[in-house]
Amino acid sequence: MTKSTNPWWSPWREVDGATILHVDLSPDAEREARALSLLDDDEEARWRRFLSERARREYALCRAALRVSLCDRLGCEDRALSFGYGEHGKPFARINGACVEIGFNVSHSGRLGLIVIAAHDGIGVDVEERVAQRDLEGIGSLVYGPAERQLLAAAAGREKVHLFYRLWSMKEALIKAIGAGFSLSPSRFEIPEAMQRGDRTGSFRFPHAPESEWRLLDLGEPRFAAALAYRLPSQSSGS
Ligand SMILES: CC(C)(COP(=O)(O)OP(=O)(O)OC[C@H]1O[C@@H](n2cnc3c(N)ncnc32)[C@H](O)[C@@H]1OP(=O)(O)O)[C@@H](O)C(=O)NCCC(=O)NCCS
Secondary structure: OOHHHOOOEEEEEEEOOEEEEEEEOOOOHHHHHHHHHHOOHHHHHHHHHOOOHHHHHHHHHHHHHHHHHHHHHHOOOHHHEEEEEOOOOOEEEEEOOEEOOOEEEEEEEOOEEEEEEEOOOOEEEEEEOOOOOOOHHHHHHHHOOHHHHHHHHHOOHHHHHHHHHHHHHHHHHHHHHHOOHHHOOHHHOOOOHHHHOOOOEEEEEEOOEEEEEEEEEEOOEOOEEEEEEEEOOOHHHOO
16 A cells, blocks of 8 residues: 555544544545545445535545544444434434444544544534634624624634634534534524633533533644534433
């Protein structure tokens, strides 16, 4: 195997029993061809439907890395693994057509991707490259709640950019953990106040579904903003 077809993903963090992998999404024709060879017919059809090279690359490299990592963890052949999709598009794993108990989630942004794998579903990850040129307050007025908007308005320069993406990655990790995607408007809930102000971990309940408690972690680092969210076992279930 040539150097470029060595795995393009590697362990990044272990967090509360979940494994997070970093995926290198830089353009690389050999890797992309190798990734494509691992996808099943449905995935290949989806890959064809993407209009941009970049979207195709992100999808193929992340999906192939996810496949190999899940097969290792579940002890199955690549061809036995397939994916089903929830109401709002959240993927779940099947082996030979039967659902398996495992949690995973994928996020990509520019040249980097993250994959989280855990024992149970109800987990979401998000990664964001910090793009300074966007209209941060304009976008913030659509996706943030009142306290978050106030905090953003008070920040300036680099601090505003970091705050915008820190809040954004935490919100997206939560809506991906619950599986709702953007069917749940991010402005309908706010990040816990202590986390808005800089705490790296906290617990959270969605206002529309307060029965479940979620753990939220800000995993941001100088290269990118990132966050992880997962559902805590309910006290009454004894699990
Ligand atoms: C989930 C969502 C918020 C992710 O946004 P994004 O900017 O593409 O962000 P990311 O790169 O972080 O995540 C993409 C990955 O999240 C996963 N994903 C897709 N839908 C998801 C959902 N509802 N919940 C959790 N994860 C989801 C997929 O693995 C996807 O990667 P892939 O397509 O390469 O496999 C957004 O795509 C969304 O809202 N999707 C739902 C659309 C919808 O409601 N469809 C309705 C019916 S099909």
